[in-house]
Amino acid sequence: xxxxxxxxxxxxxxxxxxxxxxxxxxxxxxxxxxxxxxxxxxxxxxxxxxxxxxxxxxxxxxxxxxxxxxxxxxxxxxxxxxxxxxxxxxxxxxxxxxxxxxxxxxxxxxxxxxxxxxxxxxxxxxxxxxxxxxxxxxxxxxxxxxxxxxxxxxxxxxxxxxxxxxxxxxxxxxxxxxxxxxxxxxxxxxxxxxxxxxxxxxxxxxxxxxxxxxxxxxxxxxxxxxxxxxxxxxxxxxxxxxxxxxxxxxxxxxxx
Amino acid sequence: xxxxxxxxxxxxxxxxxxxxxxxxxxxxxxxxxxxxxxxxxxxxxxxxxxxxxxxxxxxxxxxxxxxxxxxxxxxxxxxxxxxxxxxxxxxxxxxxxxxxxxxxxxxxxxxxxxxxxxxxxxxxxxxxxxxxxxxxxxxxxxxxxxxxxxxxxxxxxxxxxxxxxxxxxxxxxxxxxxxxxxxxxxxxxxxxxxxxxxxxxxxxxxxxxxxxxxxxxxxxxxxxxxxxxxxxxxxxxxxxxxxxxxxxxxxxxxxxxxxxxxxxxxxxxxxxxxxxxxxxxxxxxxxxxxxxxxxxxxxxxxxxxxxxxxxxxxxxxxxxxxxxxxxxxxxxxxxxxxxxxxxxxxxxxxxxxxxxxxxxxxxxxxxxxxxxxxxxxxxxxxxxxxxxxxxxxxxxxxxxxxxxxxxxxxxxxxxxxxxxxxxxxxxxxxxxxxxxxxxxxxx
Ligand SMILES: NC(=O)c1ccc[n+]([C@@H]2O[C@H](COP(=O)([O-])OP(=O)(O)OC[C@H]3O[C@@H](n4cnc5c(N)ncnc54)[C@H](OP(=O)(O)O)[C@@H]3O)[C@@H](O)[C@H]2O)c1
Numbered sequence: 001x002x003x004x005x006x007x008x009x010x011x012x013x014x015x016x017x018x019x020x021x022x023x024x025x026x027x028x029x030x031x032x033x034x035x036x037x038x039x040x041x042x043x044x045x046x047x048x049x050x051x052x053x054x055x056x057x058x059x060x061x062x063x064x065x066x067x068x069x070x071x072x073x074x075x076x077x078x079x080x081x082x083x084x085x086x087x088x089x090x091x092x093x094x095x096x097x098x099x100x101x102x103x104x105x106x107x108x109x110x111x112x113x114x115x116x117x118x119x120x121x122x123x124x125x126x127x128x129x130x131x132x133x134x135x136x137x138x139x140x141x142x143x144x145x146x147x148x149x150x151x152x153x154x155x156x157x158x159x160x161x162x163x164x165x166x167x168x169x170x171x172x173x174x175x176x177x178x179x180x181x182x183x184x185x186x187x188x189x190x191x192x193x194x195x196x197x198x199x200x201x202x203x204x205x206x207x208x209x210x211x212x213x214x215x216x217x218x219x220x221x222x223x224x225x226x227x228x229x230x231x232x233x234x235x236x237x238x239x240x241x242x243x244x245x246x247x248x249x250x251x252x253x254x255x256x
Numbered sequence: 257x258x259x260x261x262x263x264x265x266x267x268x269x270x271x272x273x274x275x276x277x278x279x280x281x282x283x284x285x286x287x288x289x290x291x292x293x294x295x296x297x298x299x300x301x302x303x304x305x306x307x308x309x310x311x312x313x314x315x316x317x318x319x320x321x322x323x324x325x326x327x328x329x330x331x332x333x334x335x336x337x338x339x340x341x342x343x344x345x346x347x348x349x350x351x352x353x354x355x356x357x358x359x360x361x362x363x364x365x366x367x368x369x370x371x372x373x374x375x376x377x378x379x380x381x382x383x384x385x386x387x388x389x390x391x392x393x394x395x396x397x398x399x400x401x402x403x404x405x406x407x408x409x410x411x412x413x414x415x416x417x418x419x420x421x422x423x424x425x426x427x428x429x430x431x432x433x434x435x436x437x438x439x440x441x442x443x444x445x446x447x448x449x450x451x452x453x454x455x456x457x458x459x460x461x462x463x464x465x466x467x468x469x470x471x472x473x474x475x476x477x478x479x480x481x482x483x484x485x486x487x488x489x490x491x492x493x494x495x496x497x498x499x500x501x502x503x504x505x506x507x508x509x510x511x512x513x514x515x516x517x518x519x520x521x522x523x524x525x526x527x528x529x530x531x532x533x534x535x536x537x538x539x540x541x542x543x544x545x546x547x548x549x550x551x552x553x554x555x556x557x558x559x560x561x562x563x564x565x566x567x568x569x570x571x572x573x574x575x576x577x578x579x580x581x582x583x584x585x586x587x588x589x590x591x592x593x594x595x596x597x598x599x600x601x602x603x604x605x606x607x608x609x610x611x612x613x614x615x616x617x618x619x620x621x622x623x624x625x626x627x628x629x630x631x632x633x634x635x636x637x638x639x640x641x642x643x644x645x646x647x648x649x650x651x652x653x654x655x656x657x658x659x660x661x662x663x664x665x666x667x668x669x670x671x672x673x674x675x676x677x678x679x680x681x682x683x684x685x686x687x688x689x690x691x692x693x694x695x696x697x698x699x
Pocket of ligand 1: 018019020021022023024041042043044068069070071072095096097098099100119146147148149190191192193194195196197198199
């Protein structure tokens with residue numbers, strides 16, 4: 001993989017899909033400290049504006065906001081071109097939005113299951129495919145997508161969400177394969193449980209819970225170098241390796 | 257909507273009390289009014305907290321709820337002309353420093369850790385090693401937002417006629433939720449400190465150095481060996497510093513290693529504490545002289561090890577920070593050191609500093625003209641309590657008082673004697689806000 005950096009003296013231009021996400025905000029703060037130009041896309045204008053104002057004081061050369069329901073991309077290519085127009089180009093695209101959903105509800109109500117799949121997989125795929133074309137056309141840039149360790153093996157607790165993230169993983173790996181030796185990068189980052197609004201209300205004890213800053217550091221690095229699938233924090237690669245290879249009779253007895 | 261979640265993890269820095277709490281964690285300033293309303297609909301009282309560096313029960317509220325403001329941590333606006341930063345109350349000094357040091361700006365007052373929030377700094381009217389020149393942080397707060405239980409958000413300024421500003425500065429979060437703060441920052445021209453380290457042999461040596469350094473140095477502080485006896489009594493290491501001019505404006509590295517587990521309480525015993533103090537003294541004498549040091553290790557030496565409080569094991573620790581007026585300072589300090597040595601209950605780090613005469617703006621602000629001594633003790637139950645009671649007697653006799661942010665046990669009458677404005681303060685306490693500390697000493 002080649003390391004992609006903007007031409008000397010040029011500031012990085014970052015587009016965040018899901019600007020209010022806890023992990024995305026922590027990541028954007030790292031970009032801001034580097035003096036990047038940032039466009040935050042999301043639904044809640046006042047919150048996006050609060051984040052943008054903060055990013056500017058933290059050092060971002062620019063922090064702009066665009067309002068969109070990302071689950072309904074419409075023509076994602078046109079929308080992305082619009083974002084690129086705002087920043088005068090794109091170097092990095094971070095796809096961060098997502099919903100955990102309610103597994104029990106998804107089991108009862110097909111519409112609820114469909115919603116989880118539509119937000120986390122169908123719409124995210126549309127954005128990723130459009131981003132891949134844009135990056136390939138310009139011959140440089142990074143697409144970084146947030147998957148989840150939940151996509152590595154279906155578990156009764158959240159397998160509709162996990163299935164969507166698994167599908168997204170295959171898609172992003174495919175884009176990375178397509179990019180191989182071409183210039184642009186595509187990376188899927190798989191965080192473990194992270195302390196953000198998504199997991200509010202869960203019992204969050206123990207070493208397996210990461211802070212958004214920890215995951216953000218991995219995401220930021222992944223945009224520049226490393227393989228097409230990155231775990232955050234790193235130890236999840238090994239935990240998930242074990243979990244994936246557990247024989248079903250053992251796995252079935254585990255309450256995880 | 258932000259939920260209140262039951263947790264056993266809401267501990268203060270001293271870790272002596274482990275109580276169940278209901279905690280809500282709003283992320284945006286916009287969420288705070290709804291969080292407040294939701295909390296008050298089911299809970300008798302609330303209390304906002306920050307990064308929980310207070311040692312005792314002033315940040316606990318087991319009978320009510322906690323609004324953890326550490327996630328509400330954005331800078332809102334910065335004006336380079338006036339050097340005024342407006343930020344959410346949950347912004348940490350760590351984040352402030354990272355953003356502002358490269359611009360050549362520094363907090364006008366820095367507490368001993370950068371992992372405190374602006375709101376927490378205001379609620380405890382924190383001081384630093386430059387108290388003799390700058391006073392407390394409250395003197396640098398230009399405006400703040402305060403959300404009360406009636407749902408009204410007040411914008412308070414230092415001139416505020418009804419006294420709510422003066423009650424909120426150092427008010428331990430009891431007047432409502434501090435939502436945002438405007439603070440005036442101080443210009444610096446480099447990130448380095450010009451530090452001079454001077455050993456002293458006794459308390460008189462400390463007071464002499466302190467008096468002579470106040471006019472010449474912005475920052476002064478000393479460490480004192482509270483286990484030394486005989487002709488070594490009162491020995492210590494004095495440190496005085498200024499911001500160096502020129503050089504790089506680097507904000508410095510992030511955190512270092514974190515203390516992973518609670519040590520077994522046997523690890524900190526009178527021998528290890530004595531050894532630590534002896535090594536500290538030896539090292540201070542060995543490295544005495546003038547040196548350039550990055551601001552991080554100078555201001556925040558303990559931040560190099562995350563969660564160092566776990567060193568004290570499961571029973572936790574007590575801090576004891578007093579201030580006594582100048583006339584009594586020499587004798588009261590000597591008496592406290594004698595009491596500690598006699599009890600054999602060593603303090604790991606004893607820090608001594610003279611406060612200047614800049615008035616503190618808060619009704620419940622701790623700093624006043626005099627000498628402050630900060631001690632920490634592993635919690636050994638009865639024997640620790642007995643020693644602290646002996647120290648209480650010395651502080652009261654000297655007309656001094658204790659720092660609520662550090663306290664977890666001061667008697668009610670000692671609080672009231674030490675803070676003569678406490679009744680004026682109590683009139684401003686929001687009826688739906690409380691803490692374990694306040695139920696103990698105030699109500
Ligand atoms: N937290 C974890 O434990 C964890 C673990 C593994 C993977 N992940 C993944 O990491 C990513 C970021 O999660 P997070 O933890 O940062 O969660 P978060 O703070 O809850 O953020 C999720 C974000 O997605 C946005 N979003 C959802 N639906 C949207 C839509 N239709 N249009 C626009 N924005 C929408 C939300 O925006 P609004 O503000 O508009 O609601 C919210 O900002 C997600 O893809 C998540 O699946 C998280």
